[in-house]
Amino acid sequence: MKKVEVTLSINGTAEKIIEAFINPARLKEWWQVEQALIEPKVNGVYTLVWQVTPQGLGFVSSGQIASYDPASELIIDKFVYLNPTKSLLGPMSLTIRVNPQEAGSELYLCQDGYQSGGDWDWYYAAVKQAWPDLLQNFKKYIEAR
Template sequence: MRKVEASIIIKTKPEVIINAFTELEMLNNWWGVERVLIDKKIGGVYILAWNIGDQSIGFVTAGKIKEYRYGELLVIDNLVNLNPEKPFFGPMLLTIETKTLENDLTELNLCQDGYQYGKDWDWYYRAVKKAWPKVLLSLKNYIEDNNQF
């Protein structure tokens, strides 16, 4: 199976980055997530929703927290992506890991693993491979522009 990896260095503390993936206000500000159900513990649910209308939800990403270490690591297992225009994609594994560097810098390493093959999977793989670096840059800009230290 294929995986998508992306990394970025952000001027902040590691816990700010992990919080940016688990707190609704932060998720909304940098990624446009509108609703969440996140139980920050091993075995807890991890559900994000975007493009919410009066009677619909545009996109949902959901999984189960496999590993969680505050400020260090968040691993989402059985990750699925629900999209009204495509088949459902999953299960996958999403790993978000931080590494403290010098000068108040933190390295964020992200890996989304478990991409299968086929026309729709190939489309999804290319889309995510292109998107994650842009999404992480958005996260970096949000944290650094708002002095999230």
């Protein structure tokens, strides 16, 4: 199966980086997440929502936390993507690992489990472009804090 991987050096602690993926206020600041329901523990819920309107929810990503270490790792399994104009896509996994470096940390992100055909091809192309761009903004966000 296809996957999207990004590795990035960031001048920030592993704890600060992982926290930015689980704290709803931080997610809103760097990823424009409008609503989040996150239980930062193994088997906890991880749900993010964008474009909330009186008519409903725009986009939802949701899964179950398979591994969580606030100093090094967040792995979300059973990760699904819901878009009102597309098929339901999933399950996938999202892995975020942070390793200390001499100056800062190395962030590794991998989203995998993509299938092929139809909306899967659209989603893979979108995510393949989005994660590298988004993580450059994330790097600036972490380094400015």
